Amino acid sequence: MMKSVFDGERRFDFPKAVVLVEDVLRFANVGPNDIVLDSFAGSGTTAHAVLALNKEDGGNRKFILVECEDYADTITAERVRRVIGGVPGSKNAALREGLGGSFAYCTLGEPMEIEEMLSGDALPSYSALAAYLLHTASGVSAGGAELERRNDDGLFYGDGATDYYLLYEPNVEWLCGNEGILNEERARRISAASREKGRRAIVFGPGKYIGQRDLTPMGITFCQLPYEMHGSG
Ligand SMILES: C[S@@+](CC[C@H](N)C(=O)[O-])C[C@H]1O[C@@H](n2cnc3c(N)ncnc32)[C@H](O)[C@@H]1O
Numbered sequence: 001m002m003k004s005v006f007d008g009e010r011r012f013d014f015p016k017a018v019v020l021v022e023d024v025l026r027f028a029n030v031g032p033n034d035i036v037l038d039s040f041a042g043s044g045t046t047a048h049a050v051l052a053l054n055k056e057d058g059g060n061r062k063f064i065l066v067e068c069e070d071y072a073d074t075i076t077a078e079r080v081r082r083v084i085g086g087v088p089g090s091k092n093a094a095l096r097e098g099l100g101g102s103f104a105y106c107t108l109g110e111p112m113e114i115e116e117m118l119s120g121d122a123l124p125s126y127s128a129l130a131a132y133l134l135h136t137a138s139g140v141s142a143g144g145a146e147l148e149r150r151n152d153d154g155l156f157y158g159d160g161a162t163d164y165y166l167l168y169e170p171n172v173e174w175l176c177g178n179e180g181i182l183n184e185e186r187a188r189r190i191s192a193a194s195r196e197k198g199r200r201a202i203v204f205g206p207g208k209y210i211g212q213r214d215l216t217p218m219g220i221t222f223c224q225l226p227y228e229m230h231g232s233g
Contacts (some may be wrong), residue, residue, distance in 0.1 A: 001048065004090045005082050013042040013129045021049035025061075030060030041065035041072075046077040051083055063103070077105045082129040109171045115131055123170035123229065130166050133204050137223070138162070153190050154180075154205070167205035168225065175206045175229065182208040182215075182222055192220035 001018045030036060030053075052104075060212040067076045083150045086098030105209035108127060108202045119171075124132070130147035134140050134157055149166070159166040174180060182190075182205050194201040200219040208222050215222055 001045075001092075001095075003086050004092070004095070005048075005079050006075075006090060010078075012071075012075055015043040016045040016048050018045055018052060022053055025049060025053060031060060032061060033056065035062045035064065037064045037066075039066040041067040041076050044076040047080045047103070048083050048099075051080075051101045054096070055094055055099045072107075074143050077103075077114060095199060099149065117141070123172070125170055126156075126166070126168055127171075130164075132167060133223075134164055135228055137164070137202060153186055153193075154203070155190075157199065158199060161199055163190075163197070163201045164207075165201060165203040167203065168190050175225075180206045182210060184210050184214075187215060187218055187220055191220055195219060 001015075008232060025036065029058050032054075036046060036050050041047070044065060044067075047063045047065055053059060054061055065076060065080075080103055083095060083099050084101050084103075087095050090096045093181045102180045109131065120186065125149045126149060131142040134142060134147065138159070140157075142157070149156055154165040154167040155163055156166050167182065169175065169180070180204055187203075190201050200221070202221050203222060204225055206225050208224075212222055
């Protein structure tokens with residue numbers, strides 16, 4: 001099946017047979033709305049089998065595949081794209097027509113080693129830390145987008161309700177200095193800019209010279225970056 005999808009143009013050693021994986025899914029009583037995880041995806045047979053079963057019985061099973069090698073896009077995901085859209089030369093009628101369905105292809109960003117980050121030994125890039133904080137604070141994933149500092153006050157993201165600010169440079173001296181401090185002047189600017197858009201603001205930074213008691217009426221929540229990152233603790 002793998003051969004017919006790629007018509008011999010791409011090779012993968014020892015792909016599993018789709019019917020075999022379909023049988024395993026049936027045997028495991030995978031229900032029509034279940035999610036199947038294959039964390040060693042290889043040529044993507046599992047996704048193919050899930051889509052084939054859905055096509056056969058109108059099910060809505062979903063799949064999550066994980067592949068660490070550089071063929072994750074060109075073989076694993078590409079096979080899934082092709083079986084969804086249809087493989088013109090296939091002898092199998094369903095495959096020729098396409099199994100239908102959809103999926104999102106995602107890649108991981110730079111790893112963040114929390115212990116090294118907290119010891120100040122490996123400070124993450126601005127965009128990596130911004131993505132991490134955004135996800136932790138709001139559950140929002142930046143996807144592949146690079147989150148950049150959009151102004152001097154560290155605005156990096158906004159949604160319908162909240163503006164997110166990060167005052168940060170991957171530099172211990174900068175973090176220990178005054179440039180990243182949230183003071184009253186900066187807080188007033190941030191408050192005015194966010195209020196204009198009808199939003200509140202969350203500000204991540206290495207320190208502040210204004211109390212949360214004064215920030216709250218300004219619509220600002222301050223979140224302290226760990227002191228350990230820059231050794232001020
Ligand atoms: C034996 S193959 C899977 C074959 C697959 N069932 C098929 O039909 O093509 C195992 C795959 O797991 C991948 N792999 C191994 N360790 C991994 C890890 N830690 N994270 C993600 N993928 C991994 C390998 O690169 C390889 O492509």
